[in-house]
Amino acid sequence: MMDQHFSKKLRDLEITPSERANELFRSRLEQLSPQKEEKRPGKYFATAAAVLVALGFLFYLHLNENVMKADSTAVLPKTTDEIITGKETATAPAETGIQQEEEVRETPPSAVSSSPAPVRIPAAKPSPGLAEEQNAPRPAKKLLSDLQSLNPEISYRYHNPDLTDFAILDTHSPLDLEIPETSSFAEAPEKPTPLLVKVVREVKYVANGDRPDLDRAGIKPAATTLAHNQNGLLANESRQIKEGFHKFKEIFR
Amino acid sequence: MARILPLFKTEHDLARAIIRGDGNAQRAFYEKYSGKFLAICCRYIKDRMAAEDVMVESMMRIFEKSSQFDFQGSFEGWSKRLVVNQALGYLRSNKMLETGIEEAHQASGSTESLLEAEDLLRLIHELPSGYRTVFNLYAIEGYSHAEIAELMGISEGTSKSQLSRARAVLQERLNELQLTSNF
Numbered sequence: 001m002m003d004q005h006f007s008k009k010l011r012d013l014e015i016t017p018s019e020r021a022n023e024l025f026r027s028r029l030e031q032l033s034p035q036k037e038e039k040r041p042g043k044y045f046a047t048a049a050a051v052l053v054a055l056g057f058l059f060y061l062h063l064n065e066n067v068m069k070a071d072s073t074a075v076l077p078k079t080t081d082e083i084i085t086g087k088e089t090a091t092a093p094a095e096t097g098i099q100q101e102e103e104v105r106e107t108p109p110s111a112v113s114s115s116p117a118p119v120r121i122p123a124a125k126p127s128p129g130l131a132e133e134q135n136a137p138r139p140a141k142k143l144l145s146d147l148q149s150l151n152p153e154i155s156y157r158y159h160n161p162d163l164t165d166f167a168i169l170d171t172h173s174p175l176d177l178e179i180p181e182t183s184s185f186a187e188a189p190e191k192p193t194p195l196l197v198k199v200v201r202e203v204k205y206v207a208n209g210d211r212p213d214l215d216r217a218g219i220k221p222a223a224t225t226l227a228h229n230q231n232g233l234l235a236n237e238s239r240q241i242k243e244g245f246h247k248f249k250e251i252f253r
Numbered sequence: 254m255a256r257i258l259p260l261f262k263t264e265h266d267l268a269r270a271i272i273r274g275d276g277n278a279q280r281a282f283y284e285k286y287s288g289k290f291l292a293i294c295c296r297y298i299k300d301r302m303a304a305e306d307v308m309v310e311s312m313m314r315i316f317e318k319s320s321q322f323d324f325q326g327s328f329e330g331w332s333k334r335l336v337v338n339q340a341l342g343y344l345r346s347n348k349m350l351e352t353g354i355e356e357a358h359q360a361s362g363s364t365e366s367l368l369e370a371e372d373l374l375r376l377i378h379e380l381p382s383g384y385r386t387v388f389n390l391y392a393i394e395g396y397s398h399a400e401i402a403e404l405m406g407i408s409e410g411t412s413k414s415q416l417s418r419a420r421a422v423l424q425e426r427l428n429e430l431q432l433t434s435n436f
Binding site (some may be wrong): 001003006007009010011012013014016018019020022023025028029032033097188232 | 257265274276279280282283287288289291292295299302305306308312313315317321329369370373374377391392395420423427
């Protein structure tokens, strides 16, 4: 009976804490809060790691973009070069135009360097857009015809579809050639056609019913040259990532 | 502080927030339960300032151990047990949990009604520490003698005898006060 009386009266009793107790609680709570934060340092590490990964990815993209820009001026791989024999096409560039010049074949690099007689293949079907190029100025034509008049066996290949850049293969009979300093070959700077122009041109070809050609559009060569750096080494993706990582480390060092 | 309380619709919502370490929830919990917990502490500890210190320490202990709450019962009930344990720990550390037979303190004369809670609390405070603790645990908190024996590190027999003596002293004091009030 007495127990119940005490229990009933005291069980729900409340005593208001003094201001001193409230102040003590506040100070203890402030002490407790930093400890809670220290218990979860992983959250901050995870955030920092995420930021670093994002920065690294952006840096990699930036680096890759620079590599593409640098490689866009690189020499085209020989596997995609067009080889034209001088004997058959001595008169072709100057007289019959591109339709006859396009007697080309794709040869592997070993064939280019060792095979003395490149095999010719029939010319591709001329595209309507290529006819426009007949009227375009070709500073190399005159020089080539001069060279072929000196040596009918000479062969050469073009580096680009504009026929402004070419290389003497000279695989048939060595001949000392004197190239005049004032020739258009010497004066012609390496002026790569912008990718955009090539693509627009290719679109025109396709619109006229021609078959799409990535090489001609300059897309495939760009992709091929992307795999080579200035030293001609294979610059695969993993190495680019590694280089990017090292540069990234240097920046943050 | 009162604006924070409605954010926690149920007691378990409040408990979850406390487990997360939410400072607002901790302050809200203090606002809501500090009065009750201080009353518990005051039943065990005569000194008011010491009782307040124990209450604040109990709050901190509740926050630290809140992750152990299993949401099976009331969070308030779980917290009260922690408060009682904290109070017992204080008594133990100050060697005030001895259960020897002690003389009850003489009560200061009081003519107030015995039905008032504060008077009952005063009577409890007049009990020797061992009697008071066993009486609080058994009569008000509802612990069994076995639990009291485990909490206080005594035998069940000792717990029973302490309770019996506490009741006798309280009854005696109640009678005295009754007589005093009649005069």
